[in-house]
Amino acid sequence: MKRLFLLAILLLAACSPKTPPTASAEPQTITVMTHDSFAVSEDLVRSFEETNNAKIVFLPGGDAGAVLNKAVLTKDAPLADVLFGVDNTFLSRALEAEIFASYASPELNNIPDPFQLDPSNYALPVDYGDVCINYDKAFFAEAGLSVPQSLEDLTRAEYANLLVVENPATSSTGLAFLMATIAHFGDDYLDYWRALKANGVVVVDGWETAYYTSFSGSSGRGSQPMVVSYGTSPAAEVIFAETPLDTSPTASILGPGTCFRQIEFVGILKKTQNRALAEKFVDFMLSKQFQEDMPMQMFVYPVNSNAALPAEFVKYAQTSDQPATLAPDVIAAKRDRWIQEWTDVVMK
Amino acid sequence: MDHSLNCEDTETRRLLGFSVPSWLSRLFLWLLPLSFLAIFFFLPLSKILALTFNLKALTIENLRITYDALRFTFYQAILSTLLTLLLGLPSAYLFARFDFRGKSMLRALTAVPFMLPTVVVAASFNSLLGQRGLLSTFLHLSPFQFIGTFTAILLAHIFYNTTIIIRIVGNALSSLDPKLEQTARSLGADSFHVWWNVILPILRPSIFAASLLVFLFDFTSFGVILLLGGSQFFTLEVEIYLRVLKLPDYSLAALLSVTQLVCTILVSALYTQVVTRTSTQTAPRSETSNLRKPKTLRERIFVASFIFILSSFFLLPLASLPVHSLFRLEADRGQRGEVQYGFTTDYYTELFINRRGSVFYVPPIKAILNSLMYASATVLISLLLGFPAAFALAKPTRLEKVLDPLIMLPLGSSAVMLGLGLIISYGRWLTLPLLVPFAHTLVALPFVVRTLQSAIASIPQRLRQAASSLGASPLEVWKNIDFPILRRATLAAATFAFTVSLGEFGATLLIARPEYPTIPVAIERFLSQPGGLNYGQAMAMAAILMLLTTASILLIEKFRLPNAGEF
Numbered sequence: 015m016k017r018l019f020l021l022a023i024l025l026l027a028a029c030s031p032k033t034p035p036t037a038s039a040e041p042q043t044i045t046v047m048t049h050d051s052f053a054v055s056e057d058l059v060r061s062f063e064e065t066n067n068a069k070i071v072f073l074p075g076g077d078a079g080a081v082l083n084k085a086v087l088t089k090d091a092p093l094a095d096v097l098f099g100v101d102n103t104f105l106s107r108a109l110e111a112e113i114f115a116s117y118a119s120p121e122l123n124n125i126p127d128p129f130q131l132d133p134s135n136y137a138l139p140v141d142y143g144d145v146c147i148n149y150d151k152a153f154f155a156e157a158g159l160s161v162p163q164s165l166e167d168l169t170r171a172e173y174a175n176l177l178v179v180e181n182p183a184t185s186s187t188g189l190a191f192l193m194a195t196i197a198h199f200g201d202d203y204l205d206y207w208r209a210l211k212a213n214g215v216v217v218v219d220g221w222e223t224a225y226y227t228s229f230s231g232s233s234g235r236g237s238q239p240m241v242v243s244y245g246t247s248p249a250a251e252v253i254f255a256e257t258p259l260d261t262s263p264t265a266s267i268l269g270p271g272t273c274f275r276q277i278e279f280v281g282i283l284k285k286t287q288n289r290a291l292a293e294k295f296v297d298f299m300l301s302k303q304f305q306e307d308m309p310m311q312m313f314v315y316p317v318n319s320n321a322a323l324p325a326e327f328v329k330y331a332q333t334s335d336q337p338a339t340l341a342p343d344v345i346a347a348k349r350d351r352w353i354q355e356w357t358d359v360v361m362k
Numbered sequence: 363m364d365h366s367l368n369c370e371d372t373e374t375r376r377l378l379g380f381s382v383p384s385w386l387s388r389l390f391l392w393l394l395p396l397s398f399l400a401i402f403f404f405l406p407l408s409k410i411l412a413l414t415f416n417l418k419a420l421t422i423e424n425l426r427i428t429y430d431a432l433r434f435t436f437y438q439a440i441l442s443t444l445l446t447l448l449l450g451l452p453s454a455y456l457f458a459r460f461d462f463r464g465k466s467m468l469r470a471l472t473a474v475p476f477m478l479p480t481v482v483v484a485a486s487f488n489s490l491l492g493q494r495g496l497l498s499t500f501l502h503l504s505p506f507q508f509i510g511t512f513t514a515i516l517l518a519h520i521f522y523n524t525t526i527i528i529r530i531v532g533n534a535l536s537s538l539d540p541k542l543e544q545t546a547r548s549l550g551a552d553s554f555h556v557w558w559n560v561i562l563p564i565l566r567p568s569i570f571a572a573s574l575l576v577f578l579f580d581f582t583s584f585g586v587i588l589l590l591g592g593s594q595f596f597t598l599e600v601e602i603y604l605r606v607l608k609l610p611d612y613s614l615a616a617l618l619s620v621t622q623l624v625c626t627i628l629v630s631a632l633y634t635q636v637v638t639r640t641s642t643q644t645a646p647r648s649e650t651s652n653l654r655k656p657k658t659l660r661e662r663i664f665v666a667s668f669i670f671i672l673s674s675f676f677l678l679p680l681a682s683l684p685v686h687s688l689f690r691l692e693a694d695r696g697q698r699g700e701v702q703y704g705f706t707t708d709y710y711t712e713l714f715i716n717r718r719g720s721v722f723y724v725p726p727i728k729a730i731l732n733s734l735m736y737a738s739a740t741v742l743i744s745l746l747l748g749f750p751a752a753f754a755l756a757k758p759t760r761l762e763k764v765l766d767p768l769i770m771l772p773l774g775s776s777a778v779m780l781g782l783g784l785i786i787s788y789g790r791w792l793t794l795p796l797l798v799p800f801a802h803t804l805v806a807l808p809f810v811v812r813t814l815q816s817a818i819a820s821i822p823q824r825l826r827q828a829a830s831s832l833g834a835s836p837l838e839v840w841k842n843i844d845f846p847i848l849r850r851a852t853l854a855a856a857t858f859a860f861t862v863s864l865g866e867f868g869a870t871l872l873i874a875r876p877e878y879p880t881i882p883v884a885i886e887r888f889l890s891q892p893g894g895l896n897y898g899q900a901m902a903m904a905a906i907l908m909l910l911t912t913a914s915i916l917l918i919e920k921f922r923l924p925n926a927g928e929f
Contacts, residue, residue, distance in 0.1 A: 045793075050887075050890060051891075052722075053718075053720045053721070053722050054720065054721050055720060055721065056716075056719050056720065056723070058721075059721045071793070072721070073793065079607050080607050083607055084782075084785060087782060088786065088789060091789045091790075093785070093789060093790055093792070093793070181593040183604055183608050183609065184604070184608060216510070216592075217593060218510070218589075218592055218593065219588045219593040220589070222481050222889050222890065223481065223484060223509065225892060226485060226897060227481075227484050227488045227509060232892065232897065233893075233897035233898065236488065243892065250891055250893045250896075254892065254895040255893065255894055256690050256706070256708065256894040256898060310718055311718060311720060313891065350610075353608070353609055354609065361594045
């Protein structure tokens with residue numbers, strides 16, 4: 015077995031592109047590390063591979079936080095050439111760890127400035143989306159309840175025991191919602207969470223459990239008619255409906271400051287041996303073609319202004335007009351403290 | 363590979379009575395399993411600990427966190443293990459002693475939870491007990507808030523691990539000579555005394571072995587605690603996960619891991635001390651010779667009530683998966699008052715369609731084949747490594763007393779830390795699909811070794827000697843004495859390895875190659891996006907996984923044919 019292992023290592027060493035590529039060379043392999051939610055059309059991947067005589071290997075490595083951690087730990091001998099999936103809540107950590115190489119892609123010209131949070135272009139914006147509270151339309155209609163419009167509304171007695179959120183310590187969706195409350199309430203955010211707790215907010219570990227086990231608007235038929243999810247989730251409910259639907263069974267609460275805007279970034283890993291191809295791949299991700307494919311694959315919005323939205327998105331997906339945001343450096347400085355304080359107040 | 367042949371040869375020769383220096387044969391036996399552990403466990407783990415462990419982490423605050431986590435970890439693990447024994451021991455007795463209709467099916471079902479992803483188990487319990495679950499919809503029972511309770515954690519641990527007790531203790535019970543029991547009874551012992559003085563002492567090693575495995579599983583439990591406990595309970599493993607991936611504090615994570623490792627070593631060493639190594643040797647029995655239909659009223663009540671308990675505990679939650687995959691409940695979620703039911707095969711046909719043309723689309727047949735391939739490779743590798751180790755452990759010298767706890771370590775150490783260790787030790791090589799079965803073997807090996815070890819130890823040496831002195835050739839001795847006992851144990855061990863691999867334990871250790879997705883990977887992908895179709899397809903995939911496991915286990919059990927060479 016040891017020998018088998020050694021053999022495998024030798025084989026791999028033989029495959030790795032240390033030898034200079036010859037003219038009609040074997041396709042060059044580019045490895046792209048992503049979070050588990052990454053998806054892309056097969057056609058696009060194949061056309062990139064053909065155009066660039068390349069072979070793309072995707073490495074899903076857990077959620078955004080897990081992927082970043084792995085990248086930081088393996089900084090000197092990276093597992094991949096390109097990393098996609100660092101969002102604005104993790105951006106500063108990625109930049110401080112200096113895992114990326116700066117690259118000013120020509121495609122950046124088509125991306126509005128507010129998305130370009132890293133002016134030195136170590137991390138380039140790819141997509142954005144809003145973390146919003148989704149509600150079960152039928153429940154509110156049946157109970158004759160009006161839908162809450164603000165974060166403050168959620169602490170009112172008529173909404174007791176109706177909301178499920180994800181633990182920000184274990185879930186990036188939960189962390190985004192915590193940040194929405196911090197952006198809105200400032201230093202008093204813990205008082206707000208005390209009030210939510212008193213009003214029976216349900217906390218679960220992650221999005222899957224919250225959405226499919228606790229939320230009553232999903233097929234899991236849980237107990238809570240409100241869940242922290244995404245602004246695009248109602249569109250996904252229509253696109254992935256069991257029977258064709260005209261309207262979504264769920265909708266998002268879009269009141270000012272109730273949604274938190276997430277922007278996801280891509281970066282070239284500093285120690286890559288494949289710099290030229292990695293640059294081409296980043297251009298590809300920011301190109302109109304890829305950006306138009308993305309919404310239906312990952313349920314996020316394109317940052318490239320030239321990319322048109324699919325019809326389903328225009329009809330069913332919603333974004334907030336006034337999403338909550340926090341500066342990446344503020345997040346970096348305080349994230350761990352917020353999570354700890356939140357845990358002490360809500361979970362203990 | 364050739365090493366293994368050598369070991370087996372040496373071992374066979376030793377068993378046959380040729381004299382080979384004992385230290386040499388020991389060395390051969392241990393060479394393969396120990397190099398495996400060194401490469402995939404000790405090296406990566408010590409590398410990551412060396413990198414992260416820091417004496418500065420020994421602050422009052424950190425020690426308090428560690429102490430709290432440690433206390434809760436032990437508390438829930440001991441309680442879970444005892445409860446699992448409470449259900450597992452009578453069930454093992456039921457399966458080992460009684461013959462009834464649908465028995466193989468029921469036994470196969472008890473093994474299914476072992477490989478279901480936690481999120482699917484949560485969904486199935488919830489669809490049974492939750493507010494709009496089957497029980498409250500049809501029987502109008504009051505809904506039970508399942509997620510976020512300590513009860514949920516305990517129930518899930520019992521649900522997952524009862525099969526371990528049934529398989530290991532049941533296996534020992536099947537090999538037990540019923541004459542012992544009959545003799546004791548004819549000498550006037552009542553049922554209680556027969557059990558207390560005759561059967562339990564003989565079963566003791568297997569009960570301890572099974573309990574240790576269950577305990578370690580519960581001790582390092584992670585998904586169950588986090589997901590079903592509603593992320594408000596903190597075991598050592600949950601704390602490690604948080605400190606590695608969420609609130610980075612690597613030195614605290616290292617402190618917690620070391621604490622966890624020390625506990626595992628202590629518990630395993632305690633086990634080695636307690637279990638008498640000279641296990642009782644009994645004549646090989648065919649399973650059927652112990653089997654009978656329930657006769658007395660008491661037996662009938664026992665059998666009927668345990669069939670009922672096991673079917674409701676295992677069948678009901680499991681059945682909710684195929685039900686969800688075939689029936690649309692509340693076809694129109696817009697009309698909530700009217701519960702509608704619609705039979706549909708859409709979820710299954712949809713599995714075969716790559717609707718979004720995604721590069722990550724997983725064709726179901728491919729996922730099944732990949733899962734089966736990984737599982738078969740895991741069975742082969744873990745038997746190859748497990749047999750020599752089990753042979754050595756069955757006749758322990760001082761060396762084995764030291765090595766015995768080591769085999770259990772991968773089960774009782776942090777998967778998160780080991781995963782990081784593997785990444786920093788082997789980097790890009792980790793993406794080799796070849797390495798996946800090796801990762802699964804890390805978890806399967808303790809089961810395989812424990813199962814084989816107690817079987818090998820129970821091979822009656824006197825019978826072998828008697829047979830050879832009466833002129834039986836070594837081959838005949840092997841065929842008539844060793845083989846019947848080992849076959850049963852090998853099948854049990856293979857079943858464990860198979861289910862461990864199908865369930866993808868330890869998959870988090872490695873970066874799975876998307877070119878070779880497995881069924882659990884496919885389930886996770888469906889559940890990561892909203893929409894009824896995604897949910898239905900996840901349930902359909904889970905139902906396929908369930909069916910596949912049940913079928914495989916039934917198939918493996920088909921090999922348990924009545925023995926030819928009976929004494």
